[in-house]
Amino acid sequence: MMTVKIGIVGTGNFSQKHAEILTAMEGVMVVAVCGTSQQKAERFAEQFDGAKGYENFETMLDKQALDGVYLCVPPMAHGEMELELIKRRIPFFVEKPLGVTIDKPEEIFAALTRQPLVTAVGYHFRYRESIQYLKDILKDHTVGMVTGQWMGAMPGVSWWRNQALSGGQFNEQTTHIVDLMRYLIGEVVEVQAYVGNRVMANQADDVTVADVGTLNIQFASGVVANVTNTCILPEGLDAVGFTMYTDQAIIRWTPDELIIETAKEKQIIPDTLDAYWLEDEAFIAAITSGEDQQVLSTYSDAFQTQRITDAVQSSVEKKAPIKLKS
Ligand SMILES: NC(=O)c1ccc[n+]([C@@H]2O[C@H](COP(=O)([O-])OP(=O)(O)OC[C@H]3O[C@@H](n4cnc5c(N)ncnc54)[C@H](O)[C@@H]3O)[C@@H](O)[C@H]2O)c1
Structure with missing residues (x-):
């Protein structure tokens, strides 16, 4: 070999x-x-x-x-x-x-x-068993909308807090959630984002990234989504994942587990392998x-996710919704 x-x-x-x-x-x-x-x-x-x-x-x-x-x-x-x-x-x-x-x-x-x-x-995260399982069962669901979030503390590495070096939290972390939505739902046609500086820039001079943000997404299929993020939480406190609302279930995914809740039952799918x-x-x-x-x-697939992050930044700068060219 x-x-x-x-x-x-x-x-x-x-x-x-x-x-x-x-x-x-x-x-x-x-x-x-x-x-x-x-x-x-x-x-x-x-x-x-x-x-x-x-x-x-x-x-x-x-x-x-x-x-x-x-x-x-x-x-x-x-x-x-x-x-x-x-x-x-x-x-x-x-x-x-x-x-x-x-x-x-x-x-x-x-x-x-x-x-x-x-x-x-x-x-x-695409390699998670829970995500593969979800991708498979979604063939039988009609997804209406999704809400997602990446809430946590600011990572300690020095480049992360600098907008010019990291591109901010939507680019650095929340991209995982947007990428999963693309993977599960399909391509995005329009985004609109708002960000703010509530805490971190007051604590250190070198913080140039926003510390709160919210993003609305319109998918080509008609699905709508909202993704929020913050990096103001104390170390050790976080909330990461998404919730899908379909014609049959509420589907909650976190990096720990997938929970599929219908009117009749609640199914929990744990992850056992290292993604x-x-x-x-x-x-x-x-x-x-x-x-x-x-x-x-x-790379070519991830490039489509990067185009969304780029549109998010444009939306913040232009204070306007941004259409993604197909
Ligand atoms: N997929 C994931 O779950 C996941 C988790 C953590 C980090 N990451 C990503 O990995 C990347 C690195 O993160 P990290 O936590 O390892 O950061 P880090 O700061 O710990 O390490 C970055 C390294 O890159 C080096 N470096 C910088 N510029 C370089 C250059 N031009 N040539 C050679 N080395 C260079 C730095 O000296 C440092 O050793 C980030 O983009 C981060 O988002 C992904």
Whole structure:
């Protein structure tokens, strides 16, 4: 069996997460790590047998014959690396979101349309058993509307609080909920968003992201949705998920469980598998086979979710509803 050789960019939380999963897989090795300094890259690489550290991305690609690359970097660092990987025909996995604005993702999407390549994006909730189960049963329901939310504390990493680096909470976190709605319901035709600064900007000078927001969505099917988010809650307090109202049930999904409530019964579907493992497994299988059918979120698919986030930001700036071109 061939060994799949992986390079990882970034030495933070999510590089660690994927590196641990990948190195636990049969036939997969993390052989290279690229960080913002040689020292950080080497320190990270030391954890994995035979892995080498690099501070320059192109040097890493020149020196190592990689079968795939993971880009686990903050939103502002996306763009040139993906374009370089497309040029070199190296499959890549990127953590969501695809960028701060739509500009670089648009360039990458166009390059991938011209030269298809195996890609995957870290919208891992798609791999949840509960989401797969829901996707299947929704064939027999008519969805009327959906409400969703991502309520929590502000993440501690410094780039997250800076609008120019992270793109704000809708781009950074709530994108997961919007992506699930797209996955389950279909494409979006119009959005209108409102945001505010209630707490966090008063606590620190460097907070430029909004800390409360609400988003109305119109889907092509006629389904309407509202998605809200806040990052003002104390650490440890959160409410993440969505509720669907259909012609047969109230369906509540959270990262913990799926509850389907009809007039007669209440069914609880727990998740038992690790969705991060499943998404990494799907990407490795796609590298090996050259086919990406098992990948539930490709770059081209995630690009459509990024277009919604971009429209959300436009709506905030223009104080108006924004139509998405089909
Ligand atoms: N899918 C999920 O559930 C999930 C969960 C957490 C984080 N994420 C995503 O993963 C991404 C990274 O988050 P994190 O928590 O690991 O952040 P982090 O701040 O812990 O790590 C980011 C790393 O990227 C490095 N970096 C920044 N610019 C770089 C560049 N140009 N070249 C090389 N390295 C660079 C930083 O030095 C740091 O090591 C974010 O986009 C985040 O949204 C996804």
